[in-house]
Amino acid sequence: SAVISQKPSRDICQRGTSLTIQCQVDSQVTMMFWYRQQPGQSLTLIATANQGSEATYESGFVIDKFPISRPNLTFSTLTVSNMSPEDSSIYLCSVKTSGGANNEQFFGPGTRLTVL
Amino acid sequence: AQTVTQSQPEMSVQEAETVTLSCTYDTSESDYYLFWYKQPPSRQMILVIRQEAYKQQNATENRFSVNFQKAAKSFSLKISDSQLGDAAMYFCAYCPGGGADGLTFGKGTHLIIQP
Numbered sequence: 001s002a003v004i005s006q007k008p009s010r011d012i013c014q015r016g017t018s019l020t021i022q023c024q025v026d027s028q029v030t031m032m033f034w035y036r037q038q039p040g041q042s043l044t045l046i047a048t049a050n051q052g053s054e055a056t057y058e059s060g061f062v063i064d065k066f067p068i069s070r071p072n073l074t075f076s077t078l079t080v081s082n083m084s085p086e087d088s089s090i091y092l093c094s095v096k097t098s099g100g101a102n103n104e105q106f107f108g109p110g111t112r113l114t115v116l
Numbered sequence: 117a118q119t120v121t122q123s124q125p126e127m128s129v130q131e132a133e134t135v136t137l138s139c140t141y142d143t144s145e146s147d148y149y150l151f152w153y154k155q156p157p158s159r160q161m162i163l164v165i166r167q168e169a170y171k172q173q174n175a176t177e178n179r180f181s182v183n184f185q186k187a188a189k190s191f192s193l194k195i196s197d198s199q200l201g202d203a204a205m206y207f208c209a210y211c212p213g214g215g216a217d218g219l220t221f222g223k224g225t226h227l228i229i230q231p
């Protein structure tokens with residue numbers, strides 16, 4: 001498994017501003033992903049964070065709104081840009097480890113974002 | 117596109133009893149993996165059990181077991197001897213084989229344990 005931390009754990013932001021969420025893993029991992037969990041809903045994949053290249057976004061998510069960086073094999077950031085109240089969600093980072101069996105994904109503790 | 121369906125928004129079970137949570141999925145892939153995740157109020161996602169599609173044998177992890185019916189595209193979770201700590205949201209998830217893809221989740225089932 002992997003130990004994953006996210007910063008901040010929660011934040012309250014004003015509409016129109018941006019927030020960058022950090023994801024740090026205690027070991028090198030092959031794949032990193034970002035998910036969104038809207039209030040009372042399931043998790044939806046935002047994008048795959050690719051090391052050294054542009055992230056791969058799922059349908060409905062765009063780079064201008066959710067820019068992602070992954071400078072190395074243990075760290076990634078997700079920015080939520082020009083926020084509106086509809087962006088209020090939990091944002092979760094997850095990873096697959098190179099030694100992981102059977103496509104297991106491990107999740108960070110999440111970042112709870114409230115936009116006023 | 118793959119879809120995952122959990123038809124039970126909420127389930128309730130008496131402590132020490134057995135409960136089964138349902139999940140169906142749709143895919144055209146032949147190589148894939150299925151998972152059950154638990155999300156307690158702390159919101160931490162915890163992997164409960166996984167199943168490889170190429171394995172006919174149903175996965176088991178202590179009190180948790182699955183009934184995997186590949187032809188029916190069904191993947192139910194059975195929790196035996198339910199405990200108060202099992203109370204949580206349970207999400208069924210799908211991942212194609214190959215290792216490069218994220219997970220597709222169902223809407224979740226809220227499991228209540230009655231003392």
